[in-house]
Structures are given as C-alpha cells and as structure tokens.
Amino acid sequence: MPSLLEANALMLDPITSAEFCEIRQTPWAGRGMFAKKTIPASTVVLQSPEPIAYVILQPYRHEACDWCFAYDNGTRWPISYDVEDKKGKRGVAWFSSDECCDMWQERMGALGIEAWIALDQAMTTYRRARSKEKTTQPFLPPTTINKSLPIESEVEAIWSACADTANVILAARLVDEPSKAQRRLLREAQKLALSFIDEDDAFLLLSGVLSLERAGPFDQTLSEPAPPTWQALLELQPSVSLYLKNDSPIVRHVAAIHLLLCILPLPLLPYCTALNALRLFTRDACNSFGIRSQTHGSESEFLGYGVWPSASYFNHSCAPNLVKLSPGREWVFETSREILPDEELRISYLGDLAPHEMDVEERRKQLKLTWGFDCDCPLCLAQLQIK
Ligand SMILES: [Zn+2]
Numbered sequence: 001m002p003s004l005l006e007a008n009a010l011m012l013d014p015i016t017s018a019e020f021c022e023i024r025q026t027p028w029a030g031r032g033m034f035a036k037k038t039i040p041a042s043t044v045v046l047q048s049p050e051p052i053a054y055v056i057l058q059p060y061r062h063e064a065c066d067w068c069f070a071y072d073n074g075t076r077w078p079i080s081y082d083v084e085d086k087k088g089k090r091g092v093a094w095f096s097s098d099e100c101c102d103m104w105q106e107r108m109g110a111l112g113i114e115a116w117i118a119l120d121q122a123m124t125t126y127r128r129a130r131s132k133e134k135t136t137q138p139f140l141p142p143t144t145i146n147k148s149l150p151i152e153s154e155v156e157a158i159w160s161a162c163a164d165t166a167n168v169i170l171a172a173r174l175v176d177e178p179s180k181a182q183r184r185l186l187r188e189a190q191k192l193a194l195s196f197i198d199e200d201d202a203f204l205l206l207s208g209v210l211s212l213e214r215a216g217p218f219d220q221t222l223s224e225p226a227p228p229t230w231q232a233l234l235e236l237q238p239s240v241s242l243y244l245k246n247d248s249p250i251v252r253h254v255a256a257i258h259l260l261l262c263i264l265p266l267p268l269l270p271y272c273t274a275l276n277a278l279r280l281f282t283r284d285a286c287n288s289f290g291i292r293s294q295t296h297g298s299e300s301e302f303l304g305y306g307v308w309p310s311a312s313y314f315n316h317s318c319a320p321n322l323v324k325l326s327p328g329r330e331w332v333f334e335t336s337r338e339i340l341p342d343e344e345l346r347i348s349y350l351g352d353l354a355p356h357e358m359d360v361e362e363r364r365k366q367l368k369l370t371w372g373f374d375c376d377c378p379l380c381l382a383q384l385q386i387k
C-alpha cells in the first residue's frame with residue numbers, strides 16, 4: 001500500500017481548458033488558475049464537464065434530478081427508473097424529465113445500472129431491517145472508543161487493514177464456487193459494513209468507481225500515460241486531514257469499500273480497491289463542490305456534492321472575478337469583469353452566501369470552518385486593516 005501522502009507523486013501535464021488561462025504554482029494556495037492575456041468581462045473561461053464522482057444526499061434523492069440536479073422546492077420528481085423485485089415495482093433513481101432519465105441510463109450503461117440497483121437494494125434492505133430494530137445505535141469499532149484524535153500512523157494502519165480485508169473479500173467474490181467459509185465471510189463482511197455505512201459515502205464511491213471503469217484500467221507502476229479521467233483525479237491535491245478529526249469518517253469509508261466489494265458486479269471489482277477509494281475520498285475532501293438548489297440566498301438547499309476536477313484549480317476570493325453559471329451536471333465559469341494578464345482567476349467558496357453582504361469576520365470564520373484556511377484575499381486584507 002503506497003503512503004497516504006502520495007500527493008502529486010504523479011505529476012502530469014496540468015489540464016488547461018481554455019486559450020485564456022493556465023495553471024500555475026502560487027506561493028499562497030498550491031496551484032491556481034491565471035489569465036494568460038486580457039480576458040473581457042462575460043467570457044466563458046471554463047466549461048467543466050460532468051463530475052468524476054458525485055452524490056445526491058439520501059434525503060433529496062426523490063427531489064433532485066439524478067441527471068441535471070434540478071430541484072423544485074422539495075417536489076418529488078415524477079419520473080423514476082424502476083426495478084421489479086419480490087416486493088413489487090420501486091424507483092431507484094428520480095428525474096426531472098424523460099430526457100434526463102434517458103441520458104442517465106445511457107451514461108450509466110448496463111453495468112452501471114446493475115451496480116446502482118445492487119447498492120440501492122442493499123441499502124433498502126438494510127433500512128427496512130433497521131426500522132424493525134429497537135436500537136439504532138451502531139456497534140462502535142475499537143478505534144473510535146476512548147480516543148481523542150486519530151493520528152496519521154493509525155489512519156495508515158486502518159487503511160492497510162482495510163486493503164487486506166478487501167483482498168479477502170475479492171478472493172471470495174472471484175472464485176467460481178465459493179466455499180462455505182467464503183460464503184459466510186461475504187455475508188458477515190456485508191453485515192458488518194452495513195452497520196457502519198453512510199449511504200452517501202457509498203453512492204459517492206460508486207459514482208467514482210464507475211468513472212474509473214469507464215476510463216479503463218490504469219496501473220501507476222507501469223510507465224504508460226494515465227487515461228484523462230485518472231489523470232484529472234490524480235492531479236488533484238489529496239488531503240488526509242479529514243481522517244484526523246474527532247468525527248473521522250474513516251470507518252464509514254472502509255465500510256463503503258467493503259460493502260461495494262461484496263455486492264458490485266464482477267467487472268467493477270478491479271476498480272473498487274482500497275487505494276482507489278482512498279484516492280477518491282481524500283481528493284473529495286478538499287476539492288468537492290456543493291450541489292445546491294438554484295434558489296439563491298439562505299434558503300438554498302445543500303442537495304449533494306461532487307468533484308469537478310478542472311474547476312478545482314480556482315482558488316477562493318471574497319471578491320471573486322468569476323461566476324458559475326447554469327448549475328447542473330456541466331458547470332460553466334464566466335468572468336464577472338475584465339481580467340488583466342497574470343491576474344489569478346478566483347471563485348467564491350462561500351456557496352450561495354454573498355461575500356459582499358457578509359462581515360469580514362463572519363466570512364473568514366465560515367471559510368476556516370468549511371475549508372480550513374484563513375482567508376487573506378484582497379478584500380479581507382483591506383477590510384481587516386480598516387477595523
Ligand atoms: Zn433533470
């Protein structure tokens with residue numbers, strides 16, 4: 001298992017997506033996107049195609065279109081992709097239109113849909129069983145008991161153990177006729193995974209695994225060029241800091257990998273490795289964008305999140321010079337004013353909060369809380385000086 005901090009072990013050509021800008025190193029925030037020449041106002045500088053991994057949060061699965069992410073004030077979308085099982089017909093994905101449903105099916109393909117149904121089935125069965133139980137308290141793993149904060153070596157040890165278990169599950173899945181012990185192991189592994197699972201983590205991981213499978217195999221130890229999807233993912237800055245917190249999601253993430261290994265169709269298993277999951281989760285942690293309802297202001301709903309790799313190179317500013325247009329599967333970034341050569345292109349990480357309507361302390365507190373940095377953008381510096 002490579003080190004958790006495989007950060008940029010693979011330095012490939014940066015993804016430049018427009019004639020106007022390029023990725024450069026900054027002394028303040030890793031990499032950033034810079035103007036190569038004067039860019040007029042209202043110029044589209046980036047069209048970020050669909051996310052590499054995304055999830056619509058469980059409470060919104062009926063209300064946010066699984067293709068275009070449209071949301072209509074909590075109304076349940078009437079179009080669903082249905083499956084028939086012993087308990088009758090049920091929807092497993094919901095859409096704002098027939099076209100969205102068609103496009104989703106086309107993108108997912110037969111294998112993706114089979115995987116999606118398998119995960120939905122596992123979660124539905126689990127929820128039904130849980131609702132009959134008297135207690136909803138999950139069994140706590142030893143690593144989370146009597147501990148203040150996990151440290152990096154413990155996180156490495158957990159991931160290493162996760163990979164070992166993943167190999168045992170994989171071996172049991174891959175044999176033509178699993179032994180009695182292997183069948184029991186698969187049952188137990190699935191049961192244990194389900195008791196720690198977070199459904200949203202599992203769907204996020206599934207969407208990432210499907211993206212990698214669509215991109216085709218890639219072995220980093222061979223010196224062959226990475227397919228674009230892999231390249232886009234591996235170029236993103238990973239961060240293990242999410243695992244070093246009190247509410248460390250590490251056990252949930254391990255559970256998601258083990259569950260998917262137990263239930264996914266066989267052709268997807270080579271992509272559902274502990275290493276790939278670690279790559280996805282640690283990049284999601286600091287590169288994901290919220291999927292929000294399109295009503296602006298404080299009433300906007302946080303419907304889910306996803307990783308749009310090319311959009312991740314934009315750093316934050318409380319006085320951004322870019323705006324994001326047409327929220328949906330494909331994101332478009334446009335200049336909000338004229339931008340001069342060598343100026344950094346920046347967006348606001350404050351979601352739907354309008355930075356100029358917030359107090360400087362309030363903004364910086366919010367950014368520190370959500371993203372873990374002290375904002376020293378030109379607006380913050382100017383306002384702090386006045387105070
Ligand atoms: Zn739609």
Ligand SMILES: [Zn+2]
Nearest residue numbers: 318375377380
């Ligand atoms: Zn700021």
